[in-house]
Structures are given as C-alpha cells and as structure tokens.
Amino acid sequence: MAVRHYDWIAHHSRRAPDKIAVVDLASGRRFSYAQFDARISRLATSLRDSLKVSRGDRVTVLAQNTTDTLEIQFACFRLGAVFVPLNTRLTVPELQFIVGDCAPKVMVHDGDLAETALAVAKLCGVRTTLLLGPGGSYEAGIAAAKSLDRIEQVTLDDTSTIMYTSGTTGHPKGAIITHGMTFWNCVNLGGPAGIGPSTVLLTVLPLFHTGGLNCYTNPALHAGGTVLIMRAFDPALALQLIGDPAQGINVFFGVPAIYQFMAQHPAFAATDLSRLATCGVGGAPMPVPLLKVWETRGVALQQGYGMTETSPAVLVLDREDAARKAGSAGKPVLHTEVRIVRPDGRDADVGELGELWVKGPNITPGYWNRPEANISSFTDGWLHTGDATRVDEEGFYYIVDRWKDMYISGGENVYPAEVENVLHQIAAIAEAAVIGIPDAQWGEVGLAIVAVRPGQRLSEADILAYCSANLARFKCPRQVRFVDALPRNATGKIHKPTLRKKFSAPSEVDKAKSATA
Known part of the structure; x- marks a missing residue:
C-alpha cells in the first residue's frame, strides 16, 4: 500500500504504535495510534465499498464530542472525501439548509441527536445514515471491513472539509477548508503553543467548530501527542481532570466563557494548575480582569485570533508576553500576512483602527456554492475579516471588536x-x-x-x-x-x-x- 507522508495518524502508528492517541472521556475508550489508525482504515473501507463514498463526496456528522468524529475526519481524508461537521445546537430547519447545501452521501449521528438527524436526512434526501455507539451501524461497519487497500492521492489544494459559519445574518456559509489549510495551521499554531509529542491536550470545545477541531486537537495529533475528548464542557470535570496528575494534561484551549466558568467554580482556588504549560484563549475579546484572575493562579493565558476561514490561526501571543501584553492577540503566525486597512483602502497607521485583512496558504479559497460571497469577501487574495483592529508600536495586534458590533x-x-x-x-x-x-x-x-x-x-x-x-x-x-x-x-x-x-x-x-x- 502506498504511504502518504502527510497522513499523520498512519505516520505515528508506524513510529509510536503503542502510544495513546485519543481518549473518549464519556465512554472511557482509549486508542493507541496503531488502534486508531486501524479503525480509521477499516472505516474508510466501509465508507468506500459498502456506502459508495468516493472522492469529493460529502460526509456529514451530527454528534456530541467523540473520538469517532476524528475517525470520520481522517477516513474522509484517505478517501479524498469531504468531511462536514454539523452544529449540534441547530434546529431542523437550520440544518436542512446546510445539509441541502452540501448534499452529503452519508450522515453520521449519535443516539442523542438521532431524531434530528433522521428528520434532516429525510427532508434532504440523504439515503444513508450511520448510528454511532455500541450496537450501531457505525461500529458494525468498522467490524466487518478490512483495512483500506488504496489511499486516494490528494494535494494540499484539494478540499478536505466544509465548515459552516454560525450564520448570524442570513444563511450560514460553508467555508471550504483544504488539506493545506489544516496542515499550515498545525505549523502556524503548533510552534507558539509548544505542541509536540509530549502534549496531552484536554479538548472541551465542540469538534464541529474550528476551535475544537484545530485548537489544538489536530495540531496535537499532527505532532504525535495525546488528546482527551470531553463530550460536553463541564467546568467541574475540566478542573478535576486538569488537577489530576494521572491525566498529565499540560495543554488546554477555551473561549473566554470557558475560563470564566472555571474561574467562578468553587474548585478553582484549590485545583493544581501547575502542569499547564499552554493555555490558549480565543474566539472573542478576552476581558483583562479575567486574564488577571488566571494570572494570580500562575497561568498566563496565551491569547490568539483566528477565524474558520483562516484555519484558524492568524495572530498568537507568545507565552512570555502574555502578562505584559494582556489584551493583545499577539503577532502574526509564521506563514501568514496581515494588514490593517482603513475604510478608504489605505493601510492604517500605528495605533489607528482599521479592518484586519489576511492572506496566506492558511486562507480559505472561498465558500461552498456562494460565488457572491467569494467576490465580496476578498480583495486581490486578501480576506476581509470584519474585525476592527489596531497595532501598537511594538507590532502587537489588538482586536477591538467586530465592525458589525x-x-x-x-x-x-x-x-x-x-x-x-x-x-x-x-x-x-x-x-x-x-x-x-x-x-x-x-x-x-x-x-x-x-x-x-x-x-x-x-x-x-x-x-x-x-x-x-x-x-x-x-x-x-x-x-x-x-x-x-x-x-x-x-x-x-x-x-x-x-x-x-x-x-x-x-x-x-x-x-x-x-x-x-
């Protein structure tokens, strides 16, 4: 079988087969890289041979956080298929638009969301659904299949994922994510976050969102680390796991609300946070008082900025600057260009507000079935982020707010x-x-x-x-x-x-x- 050198799971399965790759906290399942690779391989065979999923076909997933979602992502990568994670909080009409827009061949879902998933599948004419969990058709398919005999050859420019934005105005847009975008994010974000083989990450954000999937789940797996997946965020459980030396958690990521809920929990003051080497925060402006609360516990929250369309890392604040530059999103990551643009189209001066524009190999090539959005969102390859930003005299960027807010x-x-x-x-x-x-x-x-x-x-x-x-x-x-x-x-x-x-x-x-x- 041909070996694709950028298939991370297959690579680590060969280099460190017995190392734990993922832990599903809700079910207690733990898979080494060899076990994880084998399940992905058999899943890919099942999708290809039994369900006729081929290159370019979309596979949607509607499920609470589970290691199965990651298996589906990597199985799609091996087939050249397109992984489409769905927001679990959306209603049937909202999901009907998204599923109708991406027209998947298969919908995978868990038991808790079966009623919604089956209703949407029926409305959108999705003929095949797979049920996760013990006794479900997903596990049955893996058990019955052989290892994949041929990996589809794809390039870094090929589409790997479609990730739909929240759709705060009008219908949501499906951001096209390429294999290259995911790779460059692992490079851009992994360095400043200190991600490596010794990383033990606790993932609490939903895997249907770029924050959960790529901050830092994919980078951790790319580096050969270990990822613990929490089904849904629980501040008490998160603090318990972080404080437990047996878990060895040393990397964490959350939006400001996650850190707020943890800091307000009665267990926060007594939790041992000393093993946390990296705590990233992004997704929304971070209140400086909350940064100070964590700082008093010896944890410097490493701020950053990104979007679904940027895979997501654009700006990251290095750990040594986290306290000194509290409130800044940091400086541009390695393989990314940024500008701050005034309404008249000229670059803003130091300290002057403008809109952040981004360009680089980590930027989406466009939106699925939305040519009008592709025209309005880009200028000469620069993505308009919609975020009001300024830069100080030392080159640190500050995201002030959304222009629309x-x-x-x-x-x-x-x-x-x-x-x-x-x-x-x-x-x-x-x-x-x-x-x-x-x-x-x-x-x-x-x-x-x-x-x-x-x-x-x-x-x-x-x-x-x-x-x-x-x-x-x-x-x-x-x-x-x-x-x-x-x-x-x-x-x-x-x-x-x-x-x-x-x-x-x-x-x-x-x-x-x-x-x-």
Whole structure:
C-alpha cells in the first residue's frame, strides 16, 4: 500500500504504535495510534465499498464530542472525501439548509441527536445514515471491513472539509477548508503553543467548530501527542481532570466563557494548575480582569485570533508576553500576512483602527456554492475579516471588536468590547454584553445586559456610575438590563443577534426599570 507522508495518524502508528492517541472521556475508550489508525482504515473501507463514498463526496456528522468524529475526519481524508461537521445546537430547519447545501452521501449521528438527524436526512434526501455507539451501524461497519487497500492521492489544494459559519445574518456559509489549510495551521499554531509529542491536550470545545477541531486537537495529533475528548464542557470535570496528575494534561484551549466558568467554580482556588504549560484563549475579546484572575493562579493565558476561514490561526501571543501584553492577540503566525486597512483602502497607521485583512496558504479559497460571497469577501487574495483592529508600536495586534458590533453614538464610534471590559471590572458582575439600541437624540446609545453573581446585589445606578468614572461619556451605556444568564452559541460565545432581537426596541416601561439581583 502506498504511504502518504502527510497522513499523520498512519505516520505515528508506524513510529509510536503503542502510544495513546485519543481518549473518549464519556465512554472511557482509549486508542493507541496503531488502534486508531486501524479503525480509521477499516472505516474508510466501509465508507468506500459498502456506502459508495468516493472522492469529493460529502460526509456529514451530527454528534456530541467523540473520538469517532476524528475517525470520520481522517477516513474522509484517505478517501479524498469531504468531511462536514454539523452544529449540534441547530434546529431542523437550520440544518436542512446546510445539509441541502452540501448534499452529503452519508450522515453520521449519535443516539442523542438521532431524531434530528433522521428528520434532516429525510427532508434532504440523504439515503444513508450511520448510528454511532455500541450496537450501531457505525461500529458494525468498522467490524466487518478490512483495512483500506488504496489511499486516494490528494494535494494540499484539494478540499478536505466544509465548515459552516454560525450564520448570524442570513444563511450560514460553508467555508471550504483544504488539506493545506489544516496542515499550515498545525505549523502556524503548533510552534507558539509548544505542541509536540509530549502534549496531552484536554479538548472541551465542540469538534464541529474550528476551535475544537484545530485548537489544538489536530495540531496535537499532527505532532504525535495525546488528546482527551470531553463530550460536553463541564467546568467541574475540566478542573478535576486538569488537577489530576494521572491525566498529565499540560495543554488546554477555551473561549473566554470557558475560563470564566472555571474561574467562578468553587474548585478553582484549590485545583493544581501547575502542569499547564499552554493555555490558549480565543474566539472573542478576552476581558483583562479575567486574564488577571488566571494570572494570580500562575497561568498566563496565551491569547490568539483566528477565524474558520483562516484555519484558524492568524495572530498568537507568545507565552512570555502574555502578562505584559494582556489584551493583545499577539503577532502574526509564521506563514501568514496581515494588514490593517482603513475604510478608504489605505493601510492604517500605528495605533489607528482599521479592518484586519489576511492572506496566506492558511486562507480559505472561498465558500461552498456562494460565488457572491467569494467576490465580496476578498480583495486581490486578501480576506476581509470584519474585525476592527489596531497595532501598537511594538507590532502587537489588538482586536477591538467586530465592525458589525460597533455602533455610532452622537457621531462617535463605540466598540462594545471596550465597554464590556470595564463592566467585567465590577466584582458583582458574572457576565455582561453591550449592544447599540436606537435613540432619537444620539442615533444609537449603549445598552448593557448584565448577569449578577449569585448572592450579590447590584443596581443600574451602580453600573452607570462605575462606567461614568472609567469611560468617556459617549461610550457609557445609557441603560442596563438584568438577566439570569446571557445567550450563548455552541462554542460559548455570547450571541448578540439574540440580544439585539430581544432588546433593540425596549418599551417605555422597561426603560424606566432598574433592578437588583
């Protein structure tokens, strides 16, 4: 059988066959690289021979986190097929659009999501579904198949994955991910994160998202490390596993909410965090006060920035700069170019805000079935990220906010992330978000939506007074709404479209309200 030198699992199966590659925490299954490679090989044969999956065919997966998802990814790679992970929180109509758009030959799903998966498959005419778990058709197919006799020869420019964006406006777009994008991310991200054969990574973000799949799951497997997969994030379990020396976890990645929930857990103060060599954070602006909380426990959170379309690493803050440059997303990774572009198309000066543009071998070639998006999203090969950014005199980049989240109050641009960073300095606030709402006098003003920590009391007047003392007047929220918890998407990011829908036109009664909690 021909050996493809960039098949990571096959490579490590030959070099370190007995080393543990993946651990499925929910089921307790542990697979060495040799066992993992053998399962992937037989799965690929089953998909090709029994289900007629061939080069270019799409295979969708709707499942909570499991090592099976990684097997499907690598089996698709060996067949030249296209892996399409699906967001487990989407409704049937939302999934119907995505599945209809990518037209898969097979849908793989777990038992918990069987009803949704089968409904979508029926609506979209997907004839073949595979059920994960003991006694399911997925395991039966692997058991009955032989090792793959021929690996499809693909190039780094061939499509390996389609990953659909969250679709905050209109229908979601399927970002085309090539084999090269995934490889370059392993190179770009693996170095600054210190990923290597000794890496033991705890993966808590969903594998249908680039954060879960590529920060740092794929880089860890590329390097021959070990990955522990948590079915769904649980702060208590995460702290228990990290603190357990028998697990040996030394690398972790999360969005800001993950670190917030862990820091607020009663077990946080007593958990042994000393083995954590790398803790990455990205996906949303990170409140500096939260960085300081982890810093007091001896953990410097390594900030970074990326997108699904950039595979995802673009900027990474080196560990030695994490405390000194708290709030920065770092500097560009090795094989990537960046620009900060003003609205007039010229490059911004140091300290000046502009939109971040990115170019390089880690950038998507475009969107699946969306030629209009391909035209609007690129200029001469540069991807428009939509993120307002500045760079300081030392070359460190700061992601200020999404351009679309910015609002204009009295002619002044307001970036909610800056205001939220101040709100997080208030000890009684558990979480906070700011949106712009219509105002007859100023065009738009800020509305702060706040969840208060259990057992704490906080009034609207308290919050507004603190903001007034720490922000320019035009940046200060004019109103506050109290909620039990903020809406979040599947990766833990605060979902501002939901907040805008609920709060964009508050009633006169609501405007007069203040609350305590």
